[in-house]
Amino acid sequence: MHITGILPARWGSSRFPGKPLHEIAGKALIHHVWDRCQQCKMLDDVWVATDDPRIEEAVRAFGGKAIMTSDSHPTGTDRLAEAIEKLPATTHVVNIQGDEPLIDPALIDELATLMTVEPELDMATAANPLDPSDPAVGDPNVVKVVTAIDGRALYFSRSPLPYFRNQVAGLPVYRHKGIYAYRRGFIQQFVAWPPSLLEQAESLEQLRALENGASIKVIPTHDTAPGVDTPEQALEVERILLSTSS
Template structure:
């Protein structure tokens, strides 16, 4: 939370209408509520966020979000990524010192994970970014799935590399060394985010189609927090049905 050093942590949910696989996804009804509302309500349970907002370019999302009393920041429709959308939204949040970028399609996200990311960023003024990762068994088929992003870290937990390829390559078995599946939630120091969006897409970023590689290629420090939060995202209507089933069981 805010303190005498001026730390002010804001959670932002970027939301756009035009998904190629699932147009209108943020407003898709799950158990009678828009998807984005489920995420918002999870975030409201956090204790380390000083403010929360939805950043969108679409009046339909704005209207629906305001109906459940969310703060909405309208942004340009021309942003290539959610990160760029969040950077513009910061213009309406001059007090924000740190930002947590919360994916608007993870309705079961653990509030404790968001709080942990916020706390890690606030505790280390030298840290540029923080993110999270789930340990996988090296034998899990997901290790070879290019849609599952893997990350390897230094001994202190800082990210060394992210890839769609199996990472690391186990030429030798190493007891206790998991594969880490990257979870797409990020926290940033404000000044770093404002600089990050001015950099052009980097070579490795373009090769792997992974925006976080731009940060590493420019020398940024990214702390990776291991988590047991394996909450699924929603990329298709079929996945939305699965989330509805999980909510009914909870």
């Protein structure tokens, strides 16, 4: 078994072009995420998968490893599929978002460990518990997930999920966190399937996996570290980094 951490990092972004190289607290955003991954104990290797030579050059300059991929991939999973074709030793992949500079290395290790315990599991991901009264529950930019008793995902949605027609004490709402672990063979199967109807309706590629009968294990986590989608969020993350290092 060989578990590889892959950080997808593309240049194009309608809200934040060049985001991976945006400087935060003296380092490029992607450099911060790379450094977090170096603290992991369960990853055998870490690579940045990018579509732009400027990102590739920057990653190599700070001592990282980068794989060039196409700039026309419709999903992050398609980018992973191309990357692992160049990594024949890889049996399992943890997809770490390249815009989460505060990601907890322990969460990455937890997902990697799960794949060693259940090596035939198709996918694994994570979710934060939310209070049902939290305004985020109604925010379509916040993806929710409900699970079966054994922790496997039943459905992901941008709508409030579940809908509380009746108040049920102790039933949490889970906010999906965009980190995934995959079995190599499943990634190759996933990208061979056409985009599914639910995936297109919700704009959530993980629904393609569920619609095709895949099993996705969801780990509850209290890692609520914010990602960076806008320059304003970059400033907030910089404030957090500077305050914790002082």
